[in-house]
Amino acid sequence: MTRTSQVVVIGSGQSGLAAGYHLRRQGLGFVILDAQSTAGGAWQHTWNSLHLFSPAAFSSLPGRLMPTQAHEEYPDARHVVEYLADYEKRYELPVERPVRVLGVHRDGPFLRVETDSGTWRARAVISATGTWWRPFLPAVPGRGDFGGRRLHTVEYRGPREFTGRRVIVVGGGNSGAQIAADLAHTTELTWVTRRPPRFLADDIDGRALFDAATARRRALDAGRSDTGGVASLGDIVAVPPVREARDRGLLTAGPMFTRLVPGGVEWADGTRAEADAIIWCTGFRPALSHLTRLQLRGRRGHIATEGTRALDEPRLHLLGYGDWTGPASATLIGVGRPARDAARAIAELLA
Numbered sequence: 232m233t234r235t236s237q238v239v240v241i242g243s244g245q246s247g248l249a250a251g252y253h254l255r256r257q258g259l260g261f262v263i264l265d266a267q268s269t270a271g272g273a274w275q276h277t278w279n280s281l282h283l284f285s286p287a288a289f290s291s292l293p294g295r296l297m298p299t300q301a302h303e304e305y306p307d308a309r310h311v312v313e314y315l316a317d318y319e320k321r322y323e324l325p326v327e328r329p330v331r332v333l334g335v336h337r338d339g340p341f342l343r344v345e346t347d348s349g350t351w352r353a354r355a356v357i358s359a360t361g362t363w364w365r366p367f368l369p370a371v372p373g374r375g376d377f378g379g380r381r382l383h384t385v386e387y388r389g390p391r392e393f394t395g396r397r398v399i400v401v402g403g404g405n406s407g408a409q410i411a412a413d414l415a416h417t418t419e420l421t422w423v424t425r426r427p428p429r430f431l432a433d434d435i436d437g438r439a440l441f442d443a444a445t446a447r448r449r450a451l452d453a454g455r456s457d458t459g460g461v462a463s464l465g466d467i468v469a470v471p472p473v474r475e476a477r478d479r480g481l482l483t484a485g486p487m488f489t490r491l492v493p494g495g496v497e498w499a500d501g502t503r504a505e506a507d508a509i510i511w512c513t514g515f516r517p518a519l520s521h522l523t524r525l526q527l528r529g530r531r532g533h534i535a536t537e538g539t540r541a542l543d544e545p546r547l548h549l550l551g552y553g554d555w556t557g558p559a560s561a562t563l564i565g566v567g568r569p570a571r572d573a574a575r576a577i578a579e580l581l582a
């Protein structure tokens with residue numbers, strides 16, 4: 232069966248919901264398709280102790296402030312899931328789930344969206360599928376040799392199963408630092424990073440990051456020199472658990488090892504560390520396989536965009552994958568503006 236909608240949004244995480252909010256304001260007909268059976272996007276799958284790096288009011292989608300969470304200045308992931316579930320109900324956003332989009336195809340004046348439960352035809356598509364679904368693992372020699380447990384950030388749930396174990400955490404970003412802090416008290420922890428960890432000043436949180444990302448985009452758009460954006464401030468937000476572990480001397484990072492060996496890892500000088508588990512906090516890539524047939528991928532697997540619009544397919548918008556689809560667009564507070572711009576551009580296209 233083929234159904235028709237002016238716009239199909241793929242993904243009902245924060246990006247898809249922000250898109251829905253603004254499509255509604257533009258008076259456009261739309262449907263949001265999501266592969267999971269429950270609301271909340273990637274936030275449903277993070278580890279138990281994960282807290283946002285901004286207070287609730289600075290983690291809000293358009294139209295509705297995130298309520299504060301009792302006893303928590305920085306809300307936890309469960310609170311975000313509840314907020315997103317409430318958001319989609321409050322605005323009566325038409326989410327269909329579980330519906331997995333298998334591919335988007337050109338079909339005359341339409342884009343045809345093939346799913347595991349039927350076909351949609353749309354005049355425009357917003358892809359908002361996030362990155363959580365494409366964990367990145369770097370190529371390290373000896374990868375097949377290590378006999379212990381190997382996990383990526385996406386598989387980490389909490390410290391309990393690692394109590395008393397020798398654990399190596401790889402990665403100097405927020406995930407690496409937060410997971411290392413989570414494990415620091417109860418495991419024999421080794422934290423390794425490619426360069427010495429760069430903590431942001433303790434009084435800087437996601438608010439400052441959003442401002443820095445926005446200032447950078449404005450400077451670049453106005454032809455001024457690059458301000459350096461978020462990267463100029465540091466890599467790791469010193470959220471309270473990270474700060475506490477760091478201040479107690481539990482969070483010192485060593486250099487990256489050069490290979491894996493059956494019982495652990497080895498550095499260039501031959502030094503070894505034994506390990507029961509290695510947790511790779513090495514990032515994500517945009518989940519874009521459903522767009523393969525449109526043949527839009529360029530450098531680094533990114534699709535060339537102007538704002539959110541794909542340069543080579545103006546009926547397609549990309550939302551929430553990172554700075555290349557709008558400043559801070561992969562954050563709760565940052566996705567609102569690019570979502571608004573995408574909805575406006577689609578309204579103009581269809582007018």
Ligand code: FAD
Pocket residue numbers: 241242243244245246247264265266267271272273274277282283284285290330331332333359360361362363364405406437518521550551552561562563564
């Ligand atoms: P997602 O939440 O991943 O949602 C995408 C949706 O698309 C999912 O529901 C998925 O089921 C669906 N989907 C995927 N593929 C298909 C398909 N083929 N067909 C149908 N549906 C599909 N941001 C902040 O603002 N503050 C923070 O403190 C913060 N902390 C973070 C901590 C970590 C560890 C990580 C990883 C990210 C953090 N972020 C934070 C960043 C950001 O908010 C998240 O990455 C966010 O989940 C991105 O939302 P999204 O809607 O773009 O994607």
